[in-house]
Amino acid sequence: MKLELMNFLTGFVLSGAMAMFIERRDVLTFGGMVTAIALGTMVYGLGGPLWMGVLFAFFISSSALTNIFYKEKEKVNREQFEKGGPRDPWQVIANGGLSSLLAAAYFLYPRPVMLAAFLGVLATVNADTWATEIGVLSRPGPRLVTSFKAVEKGRSGGVTILGSVASLAGALFIGGCAAVLASIFDPGLLYAFGWQKVLIIAGLSGFLGSIIDSIIGATIQAQYYCGSCKKATEQRVHHCGTRTVLKSGSKFVDNDTVNLLASIAGGIIAALLFPLL
Numbered sequence: 001m002k003l004e005l006m007n008f009l010t011g012f013v014l015s016g017a018m019a020m021f022i023e024r025r026d027v028l029t030f031g032g033m034v035t036a037i038a039l040g041t042m043v044y045g046l047g048g049p050l051w052m053g054v055l056f057a058f059f060i061s062s063s064a065l066t067n068i069f070y071k072e073k074e075k076v077n078r079e080q081f082e083k084g085g086p087r088d089p090w091q092v093i094a095n096g097g098l099s100s101l102l103a104a105a106y107f108l109y110p111r112p113v114m115l116a117a118f119l120g121v122l123a124t125v126n127a128d129t130w131a132t133e134i135g136v137l138s139r140p141g142p143r144l145v146t147s148f149k150a151v152e153k154g155r156s157g158g159v160t161i162l163g164s165v166a167s168l169a170g171a172l173f174i175g176g177c178a179a180v181l182a183s184i185f186d187p188g189l190l191y192a193f194g195w196q197k198v199l200i201i202a203g204l205s206g207f208l209g210s211i212i213d214s215i216i217g218a219t220i221q222a223q224y225y226c227g228s229c230k231k232a233t234e235q236r237v238h239h240c241g242t243r244t245v246l247k248s249g250s251k252f253v254d255n256d257t258v259n260l261l262a263s264i265a266g267g268i269i270a271a272l273l274f275p276l277l
């Protein structure tokens, strides 16, 4: 693909439309929305419609889930998560930033393995988001992925069967969208890949990436403790106003860092899988 202003303009208009659509659901802050538009514009300008379509599949499906299950998650948001509610620019970058760098890499070095890595990154963040949004609904409470000890809902590194199924579904959803988009916009590529390969790469790398996300979340992510409420939380200052104390993990590793590391892992897994299949 050539570097053309028209592609960036198209990307800007489509991303703007998507952001407005999502914004009605109140899942992005204003800064988060501007960041999402910038990412979409770059991904379209450098990668084209197939790439942006896959990015949109992540943005739209995860925003829709956040919105649908908002009530169920509200309590967990308030008590537990560092950032509940609308996603800010850092969360958007942690989830989507790497995908625009890969679009730039593909622009400079247009090989299918770049697309595989891109699918791995987005399959991981999508799998993780679906697992978080849907896993909250699980009747049996979460267990820590490393020790299988029962933990509070919303604890990073906590997993449920429902969340794991949702994670695999989220990864396969990215693969399915990529296969459909490729058949429309880049049939030659799909012919080289084969739709089965697209599904397997996205499904496997996204599922494994989201397990890695849980493992990093359970081990090195900062976990705090509120002495007043006697509750574990990711908030430095608890919603009750009490300053929390670091209980485990590193204070330099928050949820955004974990998502970014896991998506790098998912991208690497997909790139390694690509020549094997």
Ligand SMILES: [Zn+2]
Pocket (backbone or CB within 6 Å): 226, 227, 228, 229, 230, 238, 239, 240, 241, 242
């Ligand atoms: Zn508290």
